[in-house]
Amino acid sequence: MNKKISLITILIALLSSAAVFAAKPSFVGIYSSFHYSEKSGNIVGMEIQIIPNPTGYSAIVQASEGAPAFPEVYRVNVKENFFKLDIPKTSACGLMPGEYSGSFKDKSLVLSGPTPPGRKYILAKGKSFWDSRAQQDNGVRYRLDCQANLAS
Numbered sequence: 001m002n003k004k005i006s007l008i009t010i011l012i013a014l015l016s017s018a019a020v021f022a023a024k025p026s027f028v029g030i031y032s033s034f035h036y037s038e039k040s041g042n043i044v045g046m047e048i049q050i051i052p053n054p055t056g057y058s059a060i061v062q063a064s065e066g067a068p069a070f071p072e073v074y075r076v077n078v079k080e081n082f083f084k085l086d087i088p089k090t091s092a093c094g095l096m097p098g099e100y101s102g103s104f105k106d107k108s109l110v111l112s113g114p115t116p117p118g119r120k121y122i123l124a125k126g127k128s129f130w131d132s133r134a135q136q137d138n139g140v141r142y143r144l145d146c147q148a149n150l151a152s
Helices: 002-022 133-151
Strands: 029-032 043-053 056-066 072-079 082-087 098-105 108-112 120-125
Touching: 043 072, 043 120, 056 082, 098 120
Parallel strands: none
Antiparallel strands: 029 043, 029 120, 043 056, 056 072, 072 082, 082 098, 098 108, 108 120
8 A cells, every 4th residue: 555655656746847847938048138348358247047947947147247257056936927036145156145036028037136226137038148159269268368367
């Protein structure tokens, strides 16, 4: 009897986790405002990739105000069109710690963050900044420039 219940429990768990990954919700994907500034040589903006996990959704988050910060993975709350992400004080992703919330509109993620009040971040859905070969070259060149400055 216990073996039968255990088998049924395992089958239900497998089927329910398969259902999470079966249909890709429209909000799953990459949202980015990253851009390379020819004038300053800096990479500026943020990028968030929303992906499913066994219990909901996660986001890979990276921001930059000159040098790209470390990408980090966070659990996010997504309900219908609404998005909420909490960045902890210990984060190295480049965003200010606090709550970021917003909604999905016209193939974009529109976010408000903890500071400054009322500031909106608009991240277009599409390819990652890092997918472009030219952008990858800029990122490598920027990283090498930073390493050279640290060595001197």
